[in-house]
Amino acid sequence: MIYADNAATTKLSPHALEVMVETAQTAWGNPSSLYGLGQAAQEALSDARARMAKILGAEAKEIYFTSGGSESDNQAIRSCARLGAAKDKKHIVSTAFEHHAVLHTLKRLEKEGYEVTYLPVHENGIVTAEEVAAAIRPDTCLVTIMFANNEIGTIQPIREIGAVCRAAKVPFHTDAVQAAGHVKIDVKDMNIDLLSLSAHKFHGPRGVGALYCRTGLPLYPLIEGGAQERNRRAGTENLMGIRAMVTALEDMAKDMDKNAAYVQGLRDRLIAGLSAIPHSALNGDRVNRLPGNVNFCFEGIEGLDPSHVLLAIGRPHEVAHGSLRLTLSEENTQAEVDAIIKAVPEIVSYLRGFSPIWQDLEAGRRQHLL
Ligand SMILES: *Cc1c(COP(=O)(O)O)cnc(C)c1O
Numbered sequence: 275m276i277y278a279d280n281a282a283t284t285k286l287s288p289h290a291l292e293v294m295v296e297t298a299q300t301a302w303g304n305p306s307s308l309y310g311l312g313q314a315a316q317e318a319l320s321d322a323r324a325r326m327a328k329i330l331g332a333e334a335k336e337i338y339f340t341s342g343g344s345e346s347d348n349q350a351i352r353s354c355a356r357l358g359a360a361k362d363k364k365h366i367v368s369t370a371f372e373h374h375a376v377l378h379t380l381k382r383l384e385k386e387g388y389e390v391t392y393l394p395v396h397e398n399g400i401v402t403a404e405e406v407a408a409a410i411r412p413d414t415c416l417v418t419i420m421f422a423n424n425e426i427g428t429i430q431p432i433r434e435i436g437a438v439c440r441a442a443k444v445p446f447h448t449d450a451v452q453a454a455g456h457v458k459i460d461v462k463d464m465n466i467d468l469l470s471l472s473a474h475k476f477h478g479p480r481g482v483g484a485l486y487c488r489t490g491l492p493l494y495p496l497i498e499g500g501a502q503e504r505n506r507r508a509g510t511e512n513l514m515g516i517r518a519m520v521t522a523l524e525d526m527a528k529d530m531d532k533n534a535a536y537v538q539g540l541r542d543r544l545i546a547g548l549s550a551i552p553h554s555a556l557n558g559d560r561v562n563r564l565p566g567n568v569n570f571c572f573e574g575i576e577g578l579d580p581s582h583v584l585l586a587i588g589r590p591h592e593v594a595h596g597s598l599r600l601t602l603s604e605e606n607t608q609a610e611v612d613a614i615i616k617a618v619p620e621i622v623s624y625l626r627g628f629s630p631i632w633q634d635l636e637a638g639r640r641q642h643l644l
Contacts, residue, residue, distance in 0.1 A: 276610045281424050281601035287477040290518040297514045305511050322520045329527050331460035338485045338503045339516050343451035343472030344375040346485035350447040350468040351379045353494040358415020364388045367409045367417045370586035371395045373424055376449055395586045399428030399558035407438045417446045421453035425583040426558030427567025436465025451475050455526035467491055473519035476526045482515030533604045537565040540602050540611050544568045547615030553644045566602035573644040574632030575625045593643050
């Protein structure tokens with residue numbers, strides 16, 4: 275088997291697994307308990323928080339542990355919306371190609387009386403800081419724009435967007451779930467007020483993530499109950515998951531340059547190989563993309579419902595249908611990439627064989643779009 279779906283999830287690293295087991299065996303107390311065992315767990319939790327903060331360029335008290343990317347996105351957005359409502363500001367700026375954890379939260383807020391501007395995304399899968407600046411209004415309570423797109427891997431000009439938001443005094447949240455562990459993130463340098471990440475996208479375990487929220491910006495809880503996470507997120511802490519997540523993120527940060535160079539080499543080989551397929555096109559910017567992301571459209575293939583991301587970058591319906599995302603990691607090899615390069619053209623030809631659209635294109639009854 276060749277695994278090339280690392281944007282969906284990644285394999286738990288042996289080191290992270292080791293830390294999970296060790297935590298379960300040695301720091302299994304409840305961090306809220308006042309006796310020794312609980313206090314040891316509390317210390318392990320504080321240590322994990324400080325280490326995660328260091329990687330992101332944040333302070334420990336700005337890190338909140340959550341159940342993953344979806345929860346972090348929901349909390350960041352809902353919290354800013356609530357803060358905005360208190361000041362009669364109910365306008366939000368986002369983009370048309372966010373992850374559903376963001377998009378569906380925004381759709382819900384629209385039903386609750388908020389107004390959302392979904393910035394269109396350029397053909398290369400990037401929005402500009404100027405466009406964000408132009409969309410901000412006096413009643414804007416939040417700008418939420420993803421760091422790197424989960425389908426086409428394009429990386430947004432986060433520092434510049436953050437600067438625009440800072441100047442306008444509007445909180446800036448970024449869903450960095452695809453970016454964390456893969457590209458450098460410094461929340462202070464990049465003017466980020468809130469940031470979401472999820473462990474299972476960088477070889478940590480499923481069901482654990484973090485939300486960074488800048489000091490001075492109030493954060494409301496999504497989950498009410500106990501006083502965990504300084505009253506911002508109730509529930510007995512998933513210390514096993516949290517410690518494994520921090521371990522995985524540290525390991526990724528340590529090897530980031532080496533990994534990026536290696537994975538990017540595989541990516542570029544794969545892009546070159548698949549580009550040879552007639553009537554195909556790479557989706558998203560060729561350069562400004564995650565090291566492991568490859569996403570192609572193949573004309574004349576009838577697939578599933580077209581993705582909102584491909585439609586947002588302007589791919590027509592009939593082209594967006596036939597798309598393929600391959601997301602590589604450090605674990606992939608050149609031999610695997612070569613096997614993919616050999617297999618995909620055969621699959622594309624096979625699928626085109628079934629397609630009435632492809633027959634029309636072949637017969638000249640329809641114009642090629644790619
Ligand atoms: C995977 C992903 C999420 C959701 O994270 P979970 O931890 O699975 O809830 C959110 N945003 C992006 C961009 C993602 O890739």
